[in-house]
Amino acid sequence: MTSIHTIPLLFLNLGGEMMYILDQRLQAQKIPKDKSMKVMNDITSIMLNEKFLGELFKPQEVYNKQALRKLFEDLAHGSIMRLNSAxxxxxxxxxTMVFKYQVFNAQSPNDVVLITLNHLDSIRNFVTCLTIQKQVDMAHSMVMKMYGKMSPGELQTIRYSLLNFFQDLKVRVSVLLRVGVQNPHGxxxxxxxxxxxxxxxxxxxxxxxxxYGAVAKVKHFNADGDYTAARDVGSMELIGDRVIELGCNM
Structure with a gap:
């Protein structure tokens, strides 16, 4: 099952995960703050270019894996930072594995939008240039325009489409193994x-x-789990409480 509206969420969420990782690597390598800020600003500026996003949000089939990887390779090298092949x-x-985990654990179809907004919130916090922060705000507006009024069925189709894209990907990731959410088989x-x-x-x-349609009797059964009442519905405003942690930095 695929959706012609999958690509924007796939790109923005993977882009958000890339920003988390690059920020951690820049800190680990003790790169001077001014150079680190330049990398984060430059990459965000390219990633959220208005003309590029306009093309991205057009209804289209999901990219193949090789094309998407090449897109992010070019994006990662869009600033002064250079990465070797390994x-x-x-x-x-x-x-990809962290975003797959997030989509896998989405409790409701609406969560795929909230995950995206969590990533955009974090990207906004990474950049220091007001003009680029406005690009993030524009991306939020485009997300809400396309996905904000979709039915649960439409959003669930997009979730299935994302999961289909990641279906054969089972790379073991140390951070996921360490917190116990991934097994040794991936x-x-x-x-x-x-x-x-x-x-x-x-x-x-x-x-x-x-x-007469009235409740006559209530029976209880063991649901084999420790469930609690439903959480609040996350905010989809430009600035708001998304409620869920999926999409935040692990």
């Missing part, structure tokens, strides 16, 4: 406990209705 491979593997560990999605009830109850 470093680029590690960067791209980490980007598969993700999915936990069945926790808060249920917005609009849903905690499982474990069966309601029996009488002929």
């Amino acid at each position: 470093s680029m491979d590690k960067l791209y593997d980490l980007m 598969d993700f560990t999915i936990y069945t406990s926790g808060a249920v999605p917005p609009g849903c009830e905690v499982p474990g109850f069966i309601r029996l209705f009488d002929q």
Whole structure:
């Protein structure tokens, strides 16, 4: 199952993950702050170029994996930073596996939008140039214009499309292995406990209705999990509480 509206979310979220990783590498290498800021500003400026985003948001089929990787390789080299082939491979593997994990763990179709907004929020915090921050705001506006009024069914189709793109990708990532969400085979560990999605009830109850439509009896069963009440619905405003942590820096 694929959607012609998948590419913008795929690109923006992978771009957000790339920014997290580059920021960590710049800090680890003790790159001077002015040079680090230039790298983050330059890459964001290219990534969120208005003309480029205009093309990106046009309905289209999902890029093949090689084309998408080449796009991010060019983007990573869009500033003074240079990565060799091995470093680029590690960067791209980490980007894709972390975003795959986020999509995999989305509780509701709406979460794919909130994950994207978390990434855009972080990108905005990385850049120091007001003009580039306005590019981030423009990207937020474009996301909301396309996805803000989509039905749950449309968003779920996009989620399936993203998962199909990542289907055969099972690269082991140290950060995911360390926190216990990935096993040595590259598969993700999915936990069945926790808060249920917005609009849903905690499982474990069966309601029996009488002929008049009133609840006549309630039965309880073991749902095999420790569930809690639904979380709040995350904000989709330019600045707001997204509620979920997916899309934030791990």
